[in-house]
Amino acid sequence: MEDNIIVLQGNKPENQENPEQPKELLFTALRVKMQQTEHAVEKIYSEIVKMVPSLMQIKEATKKGYRLVVDASERLLNDIETGKVKLSVEKDGKIVAQIREANGQYGGKLPIKKEVYAKGLDPVQMANAIQMMAMKEQLDAIEAQIQFIDQSVQDVLQGQQNDRIGLYYSGFALYLESQSVNDKSLKNTLVGQALRSLSESSYQLGLKMQSDIEYLAAGEYKKAKGKSVNLIDSRMDSINQSFGYIHQNFMLRAAIYCNEGELSSMSVVLNEYSRFINQTIKNNADLLSQCDKNDDGTDRGVWHSRKKLQLDTSEIYKKIAEQNKVIYLDFAKEA
Amino acid sequence: MAKKKxxxxxxxxxxxxxKMYDEAYIRCPDCGEILSYVCKxxxxxxxxxxxxxxxxxxxxxxxxxxxxxxxxxxAFAGAAAIAVVAIKKIVSK
Structure with missing residues (x-):
């Protein structure tokens, strides 16, 4: 709780691995979802493996030309269940249907195999699992990028207080509070309000950052004779701080959606983040890196690395937005 | 001013x-890395x-x-003012 107070006061948390940092919240939520996905995929796999013998029979049937299937109606199945109709059961317990010859005498026996439809597969769980598996590689890639960007962001999130940042902390506090609320409707309301606060804060900070960039791009700092560098530095401080809070904001919103199981909304937030970077930073990365005293202008530099974040998140969005998702199962040859 | 790499x-x-190199250089003489334009x-x-x-x-x-x-x-304005005062004093003597 002490850590929360530090965060709410707007100071830099002492511990970089603070579990209540937006980045950590997102990564934890993603790891939990990934574990759930792996369990779901294991379940799907085991059910499919159970079905493999019948799939092999289908393969054999294509060689023979046909396969006989007993097509029992719903009523007949009910009668079998209730015991009105009985299938012949051999001494070894196998169910058979007996063939009657043309002369009326009983002939050979056809084995009937009871096949149970796969149980325990939740379609929603399956869809989520497929979605998560499709995103896995991209999520791993952006996790590394977010980690890198987060390091540069943490250094500037100090001592800044204004309405926009206040909204961010309000959203953060509401979300933390919602985690300890037992009443579901109250929890949902708090989460909704947290998301609203975060969204408002994010757009206001975005607009502020945009106006600061326009100021630099228009060269308005030149008007102050002999103080241009001071003006550039103060604007760059403002831009860096806005970006820091915007980054935290998007991470927190993505974490909230991920925790609530809303993966497509999480992808929308990540896509929104990539769109923001595309619109605000991508075209101005050269200018920003030249104005930032901490940037070296290379691809490893602050602004060029931030610019690059866009690519991988948009790739994730494409994966999720795909209409048809397919899992390819590979059968290993027996030794 | 010529650009530097x-x-x-x-x-x-x-x-x-x-170290800065002229534009004609393509690779670094020390490590062989491709040179880039840099701020002087x-x-x-x-x-x-x-x-x-x-x-x-x-x-x-x-x-x-x-x-x-x-x-x-x-500084010039200050020096000029002192000079004017000094000249005035000399003239008045």
Missing amino acids: GCLNPNCPSHEKR GCYMKLPNGAKTLCVRCEEEKKDKRKLFRKNTGK
């Missing part, structure tokens, strides 16, 4: 010493087609120039 390989001694003031990488200084260094240079003019102007 520099080596951006952080492990290269030429990068550590912030802070050695940051500049995009192709940019000036010799980055935005910040260019403004810093202008600021210094303005400050120098302002200070030298004041």
Whole structure:
């Protein structure tokens, strides 16, 4: 709780691995979802493996030309269940249907195999699992990028207080509070309000950052004779701080959606983040890196690395937005 | 002013010493890395087609120039005022 107070006061948390940092919240939520996905995929796999013998029979049937299937109606199945109709059961317990010859005498026996439809597969769980598996590689890639960007962001999130940042902390506090609320409707309301606060804060900070960039791009700092560098530095401080809070904001919103199981909304937030970077930073990365005293202008530099974040998140969005998702199962040859 | 190139390989001694090369150089003579245009003031990488200084260094240079003019102007004005007073005293004698 002490850590929360530090965060709410707007100071830099002492511990970089603070579990209540937006980045950590997102990564934890993603790891939990990934574990759930792996369990779901294991379940799907085991059910499919159970079905493999019948799939092999289908393969054999294509060689023979046909396969006989007993097509029992719903009523007949009910009668079998209730015991009105009985299938012949051999001494070894196998169910058979007996063939009657043309002369009326009983002939050979056809084995009937009871096949149970796969149980325990939740379609929603399956869809989520497929979605998560499709995103896995991209999520791993952006996790590394977010980690890198987060390091540069943490250094500037100090001592800044204004309405926009206040909204961010309000959203953060509401979300933390919602985690300890037992009443579901109250929890949902708090989460909704947290998301609203975060969204408002994010757009206001975005607009502020945009106006600061326009100021630099228009060269308005030149008007102050002999103080241009001071003006550039103060604007760059403002831009860096806005970006820091915007980054935290998007991470927190993505974490909230991920925790609530809303993966497509999480992808929308990540896509929104990539769109923001595309619109605000991508075209101005050269200018920003030249104005930032901490940037070296290379691809490893602050602004060029931030610019690059866009690519991988948009790739994730494409994966999720795909209409048809397919899992390819590979059968290993027996030794 | 001619543009300058520099080596951006952080492990290269030429990068550590912030050595600058003429535009004709393509690779770093020390490590072989491809050279990039750099700012003459802070050695940051500049995009192709940019000036010799980055935005910040260019403004810093202008600021210094303005400050120098302002200070030298004041110094000249002060010296001129002293000279005028001295001349007046000499003339009055």
